[in-house]
Amino acid sequence: MAQPTTPKTQGVPKQTQRVPPGSPVVQPSTLQERLQQNERQFAEKGCYAGITDLTLREDDPIKYESLHTKLRSMVVSAREMARRISASPGVREVGEMVVALYTPEGDAISLSTGIMVHVHTTSRFIKWMIQNGYEKDPGIRPGDIFANNDAFIGTVQVPDVMDVVPIFHDGQLAGWAGAVCHELEVGGITPGGDVYLAAERFTEGLFVCAEKVGANDELRRDYIIRCERNLRMPIYWILDEKAKVAACLEVREKLKELIDEVGIEFYTRACKEFIEEGRRAQLNRMRQIAVPGRYRGHTFYGHLVKGKPGVLAIANENRLYAIPLEMEIDKDGVISLDFEGTGSWGYHSMNCTPAGMDGGLFVTLTQHLNYDGKVNDGAWLATRMNLPPGTWTNPDRHTVATATSWALLLPAFGIFQRLLSRAFLSRGFKEEVFVGQVNSPMVEMGGISQYGKLFGCALFECAAAGSGALGIKDGLDTAYVGWNPESDMGNVEIWELAIPMLYLGRTITPDSGGAGKYRGGAAFTSMWLVHNTPELILATSEHSARVFDNAGLCGGYPAPTAQRHYAVRDSNVRELGAQRECLPHSLGPDPHSTHLERLVGGRHEEVEGPYIAAPLKSGDLFAHAYNGGGGYGDPIEREPQLIVRDVENGYVTPELAGALHVVALELDRQTDRWTVDREATKQRREQFRRDRLRKAVPVSRWIERQRQRILDRDLVDEVKNMYGDCMQLSSRFKDEFRSFWSLPSDFEL
């Protein structure tokens, strides 16, 4: 069996990665040979599985489209059914599940709503089994169930556990049904699913590595026992397993009926045409709404763990990650993404495998380009990606931890969204311009539940961040995350059943959206009272520290995503309640102090970056802020009346309305309503423009001054280390850095 070492996509267009053109023709008799033949045909002809003509589509379009609609309906209804089997509020409430149908070779044909990111990662999983001889050992038979959550085989992170079942028709493999749920607890070094403290694979929790976990349509008892004994909250994982198997079996049985109806030959050919049509549609869409050329962007991520409790010596360093992205759109409409210049993988949980990067790419494509018609692996075939070996995008060691890979993945594909948006803007499709997704840090926990039992849970209300602005309107407030277009925070009451914390409040976070002519969507902050537990271990994830891990567009500002955590131990909140005093329900609108400090007594904690600390207990308080989105356009072009609405509803404070949007607002204290003085606003904005010109300097002069700073190496260690790391991994970045600042040819950092 092949060792899971360096994946094969790195540095080369993935269309040509495995079988070079001109390789000897092998008549396919095994699944492995069929997969190789598909890849060879793609390399030689540039189309999926040798499909040069969409003959079924042309000859009988009604039958062809009807089949596609039925397939789509099957996977959507299977997901809805299966969600009711799950015990996890992540799956039941928030919808962290997807169901999809695959060809025998593992290419996605049709997919449900939900966490579509995993449609292509599951494709990787199926292909990996084929490439590694599973047909022979352990065998692929009717009734088998295979599971995987190893990102080096094909998923994004350890909590994304996928199940597939083969679908046989008249003794022949006709395809695969697949389902993925995001697990709320995986048994890692810290509780929850994202296992923020994992420095290597060995502390990430329970791994299932492309394993046959069931036969005859039943999960194996020894597999269930393994889950029961290695997880803090096995009921979530095990019932999710049953939900996924049910979804797969539902798809399988319905598909068999459908194949009986249309015939296996028609079905097989039609599926190939669906994918080829999806590939062509992607290229056509690019030529229709984009502009060819080279696009560049970047963002950054601050990783702050040094000295925090539980951090191993090998991982005990703070890091700053640069995430540059270059996108090329060629004359055919093919997108090439290049992550050269980014940083190395590290002893932390935020690394990502090529499978995870594929997932990030796929879910972005399905939301921004390939959202109608045939949504399948065809779109993915019309793209290329360079993931430099040794970087966080493509670790060259399979023991690297990836449990929190979204921490870097979300900012990375947020850049992709902005680069695409530049193309949409140029082409005139401003309504498609989107400033992008942001990170959505999660609260994870374990310890003793309010029912007096061991528990573990990831609080998935994070699936409702603020989105970036659009080119014609504000971003969505508390309603979007990149990985699941069906974003949903879940009901407070449901979460309170799952965790030993009571909500004191969920509140819009003022000024959390990036400023702009159209502002980024606002985020929310939750505040909890720890309740009925002697031990609550909290570990948050994906929280950039010291830098914003998003950006604005066309003059809009990034959202402030370097927020902090607040806790109060041994609080007097119960006494406050008994005395009918004010309780804190949010951090409050003052960015310099919090309602916790002002209203509550006890031992106050303020933690920068991820919260990893000693356990909390009943009576303690905790607050966690999510992220808003970046803004679009110059903030002083924002319609003043919109700012009145922002201020009245708590999206923007009057202070920043004045500082950023430069409006003259007045509060009528009797009615508690704000009004705008349009004439005064106009005058202030004119003065503001004059002030801008007075304060600004020519870029050339600024570069001159900064050049000396670089020569003097007047940078903090984390910034110097970031440059040194990027230069070591990329000679192109090194050359461009030296060239931009006119530095000596031997300059190093």
Add this chain to the structure above:
Amino acid sequence: MSSYPTSVIRDLIDGNLPWHEVKSIMSDFKDDDRFFKYIEILQERMPWTEQILLPIGEHLSIVQKGSRRIVKCDCGHEFGDYRQNWKLQALISVRDDEQTIGEIYPGRLACDPSWMEIREFICPGCATLLEVEAAPPGYPIVFDFLPDLETFYRDWLGRPLPDEISEEG
């Protein structure tokens, strides 16, 4: 294929179209005549006459000026050849200390100026904020977009692009 009156496109790009109409446009087939209607709307608004070849920002366009193709702001300010990064010809205001960052990201919303600075690229002509970069000190300024104009016009739009007579013009 869809097609919309110029007045609808004008309202759409200005953010003045009701959301249900925008949603309908987004969900429908794309209108293949969008680009030239878009250009026409922008062109009639400009106080100058050079032909817009490609908008590249909320206020920036690549225009044909004689034999040259340059980046030009709505206000008329010219940034030079489109193949060079227009930002290098702009004005810049950098928030790189606690005070200036705190003016727009106060208190717990702030980034650490030793890790990240906020760069504001401003048009010297009209003082419009054209782009904002958030980057660590020392990170080179990004060249956002270099379009392949020839392929775009010739192969994608099927229209000729005014010939480039000489580099200097």
